[in-house]
Amino acid sequence: MSDPLTGSVTDPLTNTGSNSLSWLGIVRLGLIQASLGAIVVLTTSTMNRVMVVELSLAAVLPGALVGLHYAIQLLRPRFGYGSDLGQRRTPWIVGGMATLALGGVGASLSIALMSTALVPGILAAVLSFVVIGAGVGAAGTSLIVLLATRVDETRRPAAATIVWVMMIAGFVVTTVVAGHMLDPFSMARLVTITGMVAAGAVVVTVLAIIGLEPRSEKPSLPSTEPTDSKTPFRTAFAQVWSEPRARLFTLFVVTSMLGYSAQDLILEPYAGLLFGYSPGQSTQLAGVQHGGALLGMLVVGFLGTLRPVRRFISIRSWTVGGCLASAAALVVLAFGGFAGPGWPLAATVFCLGTANGVFAVAAIGSMMTMAGQGRARREGVRMGLWGAAQALAMGFGGLLGAAGVDLIMLFSDQPVLAYGSVFVIEAGLFVFAALLAMRISGTHPASRRHSIGRVSEHLVGVSQQ
Secondary structure: OEOOOOOEEEOOOOOOEEEEEOHHHHHHHHHHHHHHHHHHHHHHHHHHHHHHHHOOOOOHHHHHHHHHHHHHHHHHHHHHHHHHHHOOOHHHHHHHHHHHHHHHHHHHHHHHHHOOOHHHHHHHHHHHHHHHHHHHHHHHHHHHHHHHHHOOHHHHHHHHHHHHHHHHHHHHHHHHHHHHHHOOOOHHHHHHHHHHHHHHHHHHHHHHHOOOOOOOOOOOOOOOEOOOOOOOHHHHHHHHHOOHHHHHHHHHHHHHHHHHHOOOOOHHHHHHHHHOOOHHHHHHHHHHHHHHHHHHHHHHHHHOOOHHHHOOOOHHHHHHHHHHHHHHHHHHHHHHHHHOOOOOHHHHHHHHHHHHHHHHHHHHHHHHHHOOOOEOOOHHHHHHHHHHHHHHHHHHHHHHHHHHHHHHHHHOOOHHHHHHHHHHHHHHHHHHHHHHHHHHHHOOHHHHOOOHHHHOOOHHHOOOO
């Protein structure tokens, strides 16, 4: 049974609440993630287009602003440390969402200002995107830590799927509804709609989070070492960085996310140059990829909750399999360029998206489990470290992929070779990430004391008893 207010699971025999969230509680956290995505997609997509098209500004400006919001997220370990001090994530989630909302509204006002005073508008936009990055970092880090500490181990694959699918739903709903309301376009409409979305996101967040985190919160994830809750941040960060598994997982995040994001800026040009896709067709190709990712997430979320499947396929196996499948799809994608326009590009991209979806959800599930492995009261710092690593890789991945194509084109006038080489390098990154995932599983002594059936019941092969 579950408490209809808090969404926590209740023991029907003792009528006492456990520390694990029910499905309703997980969905409520998903609503928060969807709200976060709703504001972010307006700032990174709609406002990007307005600056380039309506204001005729260089595309490098919105690109730099989006990169700035990723750079600010390098502060995620500090945000996580702050939530660790009081072992309360709710204030950081609500405060972070309010900060994000303020930054989103500020960004829309800044763009409106650019239309009449360019330099002051750009300066205001820089400040607004700094605030956006801080809001995303504070709310996003504490949200995933709350998931990690309040969701039962057997539900984590499905929980990761629910939360991230709802974030994608937030993207879709916001772009469709806001896109309809923006016509006929005006700067006043942009500011008004952004304000409505931001206010709605804050209200949804406050209503969704009420009662989900007890005031006397005790983390459900076990830790192996005691710690002093008043340890300075630098010391706390050094303690986490000294943990071999935390360092290895950070390297895994950077490597896999570079492979994941390096094709962001080159896939559509690849489709146009080598397969003759029109701008509309190449844009639809991105939708095909996202559809595949959604399928991959749903597969892991559904199968990961089935006990017969969990006995033989662990989250680590899903992670490794997703990485290797992504690598294979990228190699096939590179080969398709040599085959020419007759190659089933859309089907290949759909398979790539599906593999990426499997990898992404499984990696998030692994992250949720590993957050509590190590020194106590450092879950936020660990999750912040990995979130910062992800933001760094996502911020530079697309740039490095595009730069790689340009660099190879300096020595060869064959686009198929340039694009294919970058895709193969991405595949190599995914293979290396798969090897890291397997190594992470084997670094914990407990992983050698369980049979394969027992290990598959624990994420990344670590006992959670």
